[in-house]
Amino acid sequence: MFRYRGAQIVNDHNKVLHVQGDVDGEGKNVMIYNQNGKIPQQWDVVYADEYPDEPKKGELNKDFGLYVERPFYIATAMSSHRYIDHINNRNMVLKVPNGRNSQTWYFHQASLTIRTKYNNQSWDIKSSGKTEDMQIWSTNSGWFQVFKYQGGQFINIQNNKVVEISGSKDVEGQAIKVHGNNGGVNQRWNVIYVDSAPKQETKGLNEEFGFEINRPFYMVSRLPLHRVIEAIGANNLVQKRYTKGRVAQQFFFDEKTKTIRSQQWKNYCMEIQSNGGSTNVRMISSITSRWW
């Protein structure tokens, strides 16, 4: 027999209901244990007719500080304002906004996890929380997948570590990790809901990249004849004498993907061949906005 006393459920031998292992994980076993007064032994009894409705799609989950299934970007508070992204379908990194849905996240009420729009996998501390590396992984709602957004930080609900830019290096492709909360700016994030995000610029200078958006340009060599770069058949890049009106010699900067695109073959961007493993530079139609 059990009695509800204070915040504990106590049996006749004065032992209490206890979450085994003290870990707030989905499917964790509940057992009887000696009283120690800690949170794994504390319970609220909520009558079924008074159990509050869970927030629905579009509503704020106050405990987690996020709206349910309302897509958002996450921008660092560091100066670049880069977004949290993931690469190789796995590792979470920092990248400039590039319009890919790997940078779009949403809070999933049923699992209480933050998921990527890319493939609906959830944030996850690698190796079931035994490391500090952040990745996306199949949803299991383990404590190492559950974070709340509070005071500009993403805080793990079990170990209270916060999501940060590793080493405070505000650079492209830098790893995202969890770490003890030190209040650093590399641990602070702005959630930008997609439906209220500022409109993408369609013209003007992108100061970080040094190009004017969507304005066709030539890349003119400073070698003696000032030849210009030309795309040969939507593939290779060479230098050639300028020819007036030849659009294969013109390029433009695409703000969405942050790539240099061909004015003639507009769906092609400049890239280093072999995923950056070559020295050759060419145009390619599969645009990934990766470093190469």
Place this chain on the structure above:
Amino acid sequence: MFRSQGDAIVNDKGKVLEVQGGYDGENKNIAIAKANGETHQQWDIVYADEYPEEPKKGELNADFGLYVERDFYIVSQMSANRYLDLIGANMVIKTPNSRKS
């Protein structure tokens, strides 16, 4: 991803666009390489609507110091002031002779 930084076009790893081989030839390949600051790694971004018109026939090409398609003689500054001429494929100096060579 590439950025225009100063006179270089730089990628995220700090490497730059260059004319492969380092010399100014037509159809030379464009490659990525470690920055060395040399001219074959230097570029100007010129927007298409601001690209300067090339000099037309009869106009001076300021870079080359010559007027476009305006016939000229080339006169030696040695004492006889002979003209540059051709014998076969060889260039020689000769007294002015009104020949097209």
